[in-house]
Ligand code: ATP
């Protein structure tokens with residue numbers, strides 16, 4: 001094994017075993033160990049009932065929040081580890097937790113409730129596996145396969161549809177054929193799933209390395225929770241820039257963006273307003289005038305519907321709204337944009353523009369990509385030099401303006417705006433002496 005089981009986990013398994021209970025590592029950590037990846041949490045399952053587990057760790061700090069569902073969280077070396085009694089579960093009506101759980105004596109019953117074979121493997125301290133559903137083979141083959149009958153499993157909990165896609169996108173695995181078919185057939189189960197649960201999976205899915213294939217193969221699933229995507233999926237665009245239809249362009253743009261949920265959401269939604277804005281001229285060329293604003297408005301609705309946090313929503317909407325903005329590589333324009341958006345959003349906008357271009361005819365975008373690089377380099381330089389970008393950076397402030405004899409009130413702001421304007425345009429140096437002289441001479 002490439003990664004060591006932490007000492008704290010070993011102690012927990014030994015303690016439970018020492019008290020006569022079965023105890024195994026299970027779920028994501030075993031899967032990740034078998035994939036040769038470092039697990040990010042270590043879940044433990046045991047034949048001990050919750051109160052028996054608590055008794056085993058009576059001298060340790062215990063968190064009881066999951067107790068009803070059979071989970072005792074033990075703190076070992078400051079790290080929390082979840083220890084869950086073997087259980088089966090009832091349906092997930094729509095919430096994060098199953099409606100009820102039932103403790104069972106047998107590990108295999110616990111494994112059988114889990115979603116995919118790769119997530120239904122248990123491992124003991126010696127590294128020996130209990131793998132009744134062939135999960136280790138599926139991991140070797142890079143396959144996502146439901147435990148048991150796929151249709152039934154997706155009907156128990158519609159979130160599994162999103163989990164299948166998320167694992168496919170993040171691991172680059174294929175979804176096994178029957179499971180894939182059941183994903184399509186049961187996508188409407190997502191209607192019953194809480195927006196927050198879909199949202200959490202979607203973010204991770206979008207940041208996955210194989211997000212492109214998932215978008216290509218499962219547009220119907222995305223349309224289930226975001227029906228606004230429907231007309232983009234079928235959009236044709238006949239114009240010189242575009243060699244692809246709306247969905248293929250969007251998919252390329254998402255793939256081309258850095259693996260970050262905000263940027264990839266911006267790419268997924270940047271052209272969502274195009275179908276509404278489409279017009280075709282006499283030459284048969286399609287135009288989409290005004291689509292960024294419409295896209296931004298739709299994106300705002302869609303992100304609200306899926307309960308995205310305000311920060312993510314506002315940033316995505318901003319990037320969508322500005323994705324098509326003219327941005328010539330001139331320092332004065334760059335200073336204005338840096339001042340208006342702030343550096344973080346500005347560089348995100350460059351990423352968005354780059355990704356958008358990479359979703360267009362590769363032969364025609366080389367110059368624009370080079371220009372974006374140039375803009376990025378100039379922006380870095382402007383920031384490195386600490387150039388003036390906003391009123392805050394100006395070498396004089398309102399007090400100086402008033403001291404020079406301007407009446408306190410709106411005129412003060414107008415004078416400062418005028419100075420900033422000239423500094424940004426490069427016509428005036430941001431030097432206190434020069435600016436003071438100018439104010440006084442007014
Ligand atoms: P990761 O933590 O990397 O997201 P994970 O597989 O560990 O992946 P968790 O949400 O931590 O995901 O769940 C732990 C385990 O619980 C899973 O490996 C799986 O066995 C089971 N599980 C989680 N969610 C579901 C679900 N919706 N239906 C069935 N089993 C599930």
Ligand code: MG
Pocket residue numbers: 028029041
């Ligand atoms: Mg996990």
